[in-house]
Amino acid sequence: MLEQSSHPRSVRAKDSVLAATKELLDEGGLGAATVDAISARSGVSKATIYKHWPCRTAIAAEAFGRRMADSIPLPNEGNVVDDLTEQVRRVSKFYAGPNGRVFAQLLAASVTDEAAAPYFREFFLDARRANVAELWERALRRGEVNPAISAGTATDLLFGPLIFRLLTGHAPLTEQQAEAIATAALHGLLKANPADD
Amino acid sequence: MLEQSSHPRSVRAKDSVLAATKELLDEGGLGAATVDAISARSGVSKATIYKHWPCRTAIAAEAFGRRMADSIPLPNEGNVVDDLTEQVRRVSKFYAGPNGRVFAQLLAASVTDEAAAPYFREFFLDARRANVAELWERALRRGEVNPAISAGTATDLLFGPLIFRLLTGHAPLTEQQAEAIATAALHGLLKANPADD
DNA sequence: TAGAGTGAACTGTACGTTCAGTTCAGTTAG
DNA sequence: CTAACTGAACTGAACGTACAGTTCACTCTA
Known part of the structure; x- marks a missing residue:
């Protein structure tokens, strides 16, 4: 359980975003992985997403x-x-x-x-x-x-x-x-x- | 002078659009060749443009x-x-x-x-x-x-x-x-x- | 309590659509 | 030969939509 809490929140947010993006890419390609969709599915707000990545494509590339x-x-x-x-x-x-x-x-x-x-x-x-x-x-x-x-x-x-x-x-x-x-x-x-x- | 008028209007419009698009592509790449810019420079309305091509990229490809x-x-x-x-x-x-x-x-x-x-x-x-x-x-x-x-x-x-x-x-x-x-x-x-x- | 995240609204851009009105080329009537 | 007619093509301006990226007052959690 140290594992969980040893991840700072920012790491959890990143992981969640990447996981959600991966799913969206699988389901509907790059077109489906809009920032709003990623935000909705991951539960991470757009504002936070744009603190971690410079643009939408970068998220998808990493995911x-x-x-x-x-x-x-x-x-x-x-x-x-x-x-x-x-x-x-x-x-x-x-x-x-x-x-x-x-x-x-x-x-x-x-x-x-x-x-x-x-x-x-x-x-x-x-x-x-x-x-x-x-x-x-x-x-x-x-x-x-x-x-x-x-x-x-x-x-x-x-x-x-x-x-x-x-x-x-x-x-x-x-x-x-x-x-x-x-x-x-x-x-x-x-x-x-x-x-x- | 028969040459000029033998071109139907649609041909003149197409040529004008292609010429304008070519210029815009040279000046600023595909990003500069927006449909509005093409319409403005060619003097051909967007409605007409979309009668000749299915989408913006197609115009650029042809031009x-x-x-x-x-x-x-x-x-x-x-x-x-x-x-x-x-x-x-x-x-x-x-x-x-x-x-x-x-x-x-x-x-x-x-x-x-x-x-x-x-x-x-x-x-x-x-x-x-x-x-x-x-x-x-x-x-x-x-x-x-x-x-x-x-x-x-x-x-x-x-x-x-x-x-x-x-x-x-x-x-x-x-x-x-x-x-x-x-x-x-x-x-x-x-x-x-x-x-x- | 301070930094990180939230959420919701907002801006800006650009695609593609629609439609009432206009221009043009070719045709028919006088 | 000219004038009215016709229909297809084009105009102009507005509109709806989608989505990227930003901002800010707030809330939570470490």
Whole structure:
């Protein structure tokens, strides 16, 4: 019971807001997570909410951010082709589900909403990039990948296409598509590779 | 003088709206192109505007769409590596400029704005994809690229990373970066290629 | 009792709608 | 050839709505 009261009120208010926002995002996407709705459901007043966050989008980014890291663990199958392909497949699957829609809305909102961009970066991109960087480092140590390519470029090449598709909806995010993208990224677009299966 | 009067009023109104919107987009991005501002500058009433377009974003997409096709001609240097690399470089340069910001805002707005998405797709993506598809077909005929990869996948792999960076701003869009991305996409991330310069 | 939170009202912006009245282009009648 | 007619398209100004973000007098709780 020390646990409960050791949380200052402000912490309880924050948690309550984040929990309510998470629910609203699940139910109706970013559009449903209005500040009034968050306030009503969490029982925290708008005035207090705006003491903790600079804008609406930032709340949503923080509320939604944690689940993504949790829901996509880092694969470790022992070789870079399998690991990276599996990672692309997992991320693609995440995007293809209902959470993908919310993710897209948040990314889109962060473009307009200057104050929210750092939140979005912190809760989504940084963790994701760190993940891939670790896979990339492993692969580099094993000598399996081109050392002239940076982890950042590799990340963009593998996941940029997924995000492109997610946002524009011009092509589906099926498992086959994810594999096609990963394979193309790993082996290249040119016909120079005779060692393909 | 027949030319003038041969345009029905509706065409003149549309042109006026598109011209005004284009100006506003240049001056202050999507945020400046409010429907009231467009109406005021074009001299076309809001009621009329909403007879021609379903929502604000659609106007902006159409107004902004044409310049992009114009400003990025299709390269033809005779081989796929140079052509695609050059194309990536050109698109990257376009994104890095002031128009890139507007493009990002439009793409972001289309995520939320259901009615605008088809406009955005028509005026940006379709033309772009057709462009790359043509380059890809050429390369296929010459046997320079992997025939197992579709033009769509190739497009996503080459331009998805640029869009990813543009939207999140996590990495710059310099010419070097564009080349690094194109090279990585063409040759692949793996170390399997001995035939590199 | 002092700092944190409440709640309710308020401001401001911008989308999209509505409608009575006006302009214009093409048509018909004189 | 001209003048009246017609209907579609446009105007202008107001309106309703939604939502972000702010303010302030208050209440509670640590």
